[in-house]
Amino acid sequence: MTSTATDPPCPIEPLHNLPLPPPSHFSHLYKPNAEGKTVVIGIEGSANKVGVGVLCYNPSTETYQTLSNPRKTYVSPKGCGFLPKETSWHHQAHVVPLIRAALNEAYPNESNPERHLSAIAFTLGPGMGGPLKSCAMAARSLSLLWKIPLIAVNHCIAHVEMGRVATSASDPVVLYVSGGNTQVIAYSDGRYRIFGETIDIAVGNCLDRFARVVGLSNDPSPGYNIELEARKHSKETPLKFVELPYVVKGMDVSFSGLLTFIEDLTRRKDFVKDGQKKNEKQFTTADLCYSLQETIFAMLIEITERTMAHCGQNSVLIVGGVGCNKRLQGMMADMVCDRGGTLCAMDHRYCIDNGAMIAQAGMFGLQFGSEDMLVKMEDTECRQRFRTDQLEVVGGLRLGGSIRDVWFQDYLGFCFKYPVSYSSLSSLPLVEQHHGNYSPYWLGTGAHNLQMKV
Secondary structure, X not given: OOOOOOOOOEEOHHHOEOOOOOHHHHOOOOOOOOOOOEEEXXXXXXXXXXXXXXXXXXXXXXXXXEEEOOEEEOOXXXXXXXXXXXXXXHHHHHHHHHHHHHHHHHOOOOOOHHHHOOEEEEEEEOOOHHHHHHHHHHHHHHHHHHOOOEEEEEHHHHHHHHHHHHHOOOOOEEEEEOOOXXXXXXXXXXXXXXXXXXXXXXXXXXXXXXXXXXXXXXXXXXXXXXXXXXXOOXXXXXXXXXXXXXXXXXXXXXXXXXXXXXXXXXXXXXXEOOOOOOOOXXXXXXXXXXXXXXXXXXXXXXXXXXXXXXXXXXXXEEEOHHHHOHHHHHHHHHHHHHOOOEEEOOOHHHHOOOHHHHHHHHHHHHHOOOOOOEEOHHHOOOOOOOOHHHOEOOOOEOOOOOEEEEEEEOOOOOEEEEEEEOOOOOOOOOOOOEOOEOOOEEOOOOOEEOOOOO
């Protein structure tokens, strides 16, 4: 069996969370296993990926460790997106085998591995209704079968919490980019506040739809195949940059008009889908993929940098499926380095939807006895719309700095005021910069960390 969890345990101290209450404080809700460890199984299925992760908290070392994290992806036919009905069928066919595989990997050679579990976490929302319900049904059934509590998790917050734990980022500005969400987030006053977001379609949706227009495969994902086309750009063989609409509205971004514009370009006589360009006016699929990435990533970095300035932060965490794009990570690294800060980035194992992130967020909810997350069976109806800032952050952050108020004025003229937190990030490790390239290092924190020398 191929291992799906090879990372070392992640310490809790660098997160600067509030101290964990002793399990005895919530003995009426859950119990650690016979070894004194708290183990949560998480089930994710909000879009075209279904994943199951088993996460363990060891109180003797105060660390979290992913014991297993298998997943399956529904790959739709070339030129098509994934529809809720077919995606639901896929999840229903794979969720039980994935649960069995996750438990067998976490506790090999055991006939009853479920005896180690303290709770089951599942994605309550946001996401596609059918896939969400398919996985929620599995979670409900196992909760009744194994007589352990259910934890309802916000998908967006799960991405953030998994990223914080995996990279040891205490209080970063978060760029959350995926097929369904595009948000710039920062912690303030007990919640993850959205400082900027898309006003129409998500960045991943924009990439996926363009990939279908130019006939790129959905395997392993349309966005990754766009990245491969864009990587054909080099100093020796540069691709042509085609100017596209750059739409930043205050702290927000818009991608729908940009998508329409670039789709129209593919209908022009100058577009060469396959083959070589015969003159300078012509452009290829690779040219458009390169231009699209450069434009939309520049938009995202602009609003992220503005949020860093507003919040007084010098650390950025990138999460979500688009977050494992190497070009996005490189562009963000350049910006953060210029500001003397730190970039925390991960690879596909934790950026892309997975069960371990649901288990991690569920673990926090369990350990802090969150009434919003520890739900009764009748309160497990999935929510297709469930914003990041609707839920209080479980455990909060133990911030060492001061609090100040920052006023924001959006492009419609309305004013908002948020208390913005300052915290010390001096505990984050640094790695060297080699020849102008930000080299990946395994820092023992369970993720692919990109750190810049301050």
